[in-house]
Amino acid sequence: MLQAVLQAIVNGIVSGTLLAIPALGFSAMFAVLRFPNFAIGALATIGAYAAWVVNVQWGWSIPLSLAVAFVVAGAVGVGVEFAALERLGSGGALVKAIGSLAMAMVLENVVRFIFGNDVQAYNLPLARDMVFGPVRIGPEDLTNLAFAVAIMAAIWAFMSFSTLGRCMRAVADNADLARLKGVNPRLIALVTVAVGCGLAGIGGTLIGLSTSIDPLVGGRILLSVFAAAVLGGLGSIAGAVAGAFVIGIVEELTVLAISPAYRLAVGFVVILIVLTFRPSGLLGSKAS
């Protein structure tokens, strides 16, 4: 039994890593734009397909494909924000959230129109798991883990040390005060969308690398990503990562304890419990 629990925790960390990157993007966008951008599921799909095109059809390497996923998903995300969501700004957060859901459907169908419904896979051989004592883990899961950690470190460094990152945090903290200091909140908002959606694109690609891709690949993880961001504290970047790992591990442990069919329900029960005791999430600051 102990071995099963250990293995489930390892599996949870692996799936938590896959959730962490899009959850991070989702939370960063919420911090600056103050609305949940539900188009990230579809943007994860777009990133995954962009990476698939350059990897399978053009023969580019996986790291380069991840970079393409970031750029394409980020660009499409900015396009969506610029063309549709920004115009809904006067309607408030709820209208923008609904607008983002609508855009998600549009984007998903565009992908379907271009690439069809077929399941696709990256040009990556599948290896048997490596066994370390009582647990086993796949070599590509370790690579994905390394990619995800490197990306999270890069985002942390960007937010902490670059001027743009500091501006983003300033706008998230207090947009009016930031404007007085000469920061252009609209530009910062667009940069945040580019980074957030780009991260969703990378997340979609990482999921595709460990499974396969189809037009619903991003849509399937949307609820778990949302759950991770809420659990960690909407707007908190470290919280999103912590939330993703908690959701990932809880979902895997559910399989051992009760039927896997209750995975999402258990995830939301955990959110309910955490938010009852910490209304602003695991690492979120007090809601203003």
Place this chain on the structure above:
Amino acid sequence: MTDFSRRQILAAGIATMGTLAMPGVLRAQTGPIKLGTLTPLTGAGGAYGPRMVTVVKAVADEINHAGGVLGRELVIISEDDQTNPEAGLRAARKLIDVDQVSAIMGTWASSVTTAVAPVCWQSGVFLATVSGADSITLLPHQGFLIRTQPNTTLQGRKFGEFALSVGARHVAFVTPQTPFTDSQYESMSKAIAAAGGTTSKLVYDDKKTTLRTEVDQVLRGKPDAIVMGGYTTDTAVLVRDLYRADYKGSLLGFGYAVNKQLVDALPPDVSEGIYTISPSAAEGSTGFKRVTELLGGQSPDTYSCQIYDHINLIVMAMAAGKGTTGTVIKDYIRSVAQDGGERAESALQGLKIISAGRKVDYNGASGPCDFNEVGDITDAKFRYEQVKGGAIKLLKIA
């Protein structure tokens, strides 16, 4: 001067409106006959729906070219059920309420058919489906439903028998929750238990990105064969995770999940050796050859063949019953499908026989198309295949 009472004015008004409405009713009897297809153009069944629609439209064109049905043109209205019960129900309502179709053809996922069927029988619209769940024909459909797909009890038994034939003694059924999960597992278990074997079942969430913990759970029972009950997308995840976990036993899947798409999406060594079982179309029949032509030479899947039979049967039932409503189709469909008569393999042949006043017995692209009283087919063959070197190879049809 004559005074009219309010009641007289009301009566006169109703009479006038009734008269005005008459040409409309007459027009409805002489206008085109509308039939709907409700197939998955997107979602898990998205690989099959578009081809099914192509087949139906081509058959309708052919019939219209030859003069239509009862002298009227056939119009096909195509909707997407998105392999999703809510979307399917919305689309069915549109087909019934707005387009006023007499019949709906081709619902694929059992969950969609289960959602759509009550609306059909309540509105007097005939439903022809390719879904397999046993529960579907047990619905109180009053005869407004037939299916050309063998039910899941029969399919489950075939899986059990085949698992035994490849030497399995303990078989695990790993599946997402579907309307046929329980009936299939039960009949598979019965077949295996009869030969002294054992079974176990694990239901997973098909939206998970990894099924590692589920795989660990299943492998702890040391099964020597695993029957996979999912659709293509989640089966791809399951097969990959089984490979990673170094599972060496037999893998069996449904033909609609372990298809060319899945095999293409997996490295050849990962998909190597997977067995698939699927209801077989009547290969070699005239109908099967015709569907191949309609699809531009591609080898047709069983669903394209089944929907080809749906439209042919419905058209012939309308001609035999000299009416175009769902009720006429319900009352006459068996009279053109079975119980002897002159053999027809397409609606065009059948319409000629009917207009000559003789009885038709249709034999289609999917099989003999004979139905019992609840709407299940009475005879079906299965196709056993295996993935070898990245391609699906036929083992036998039995």
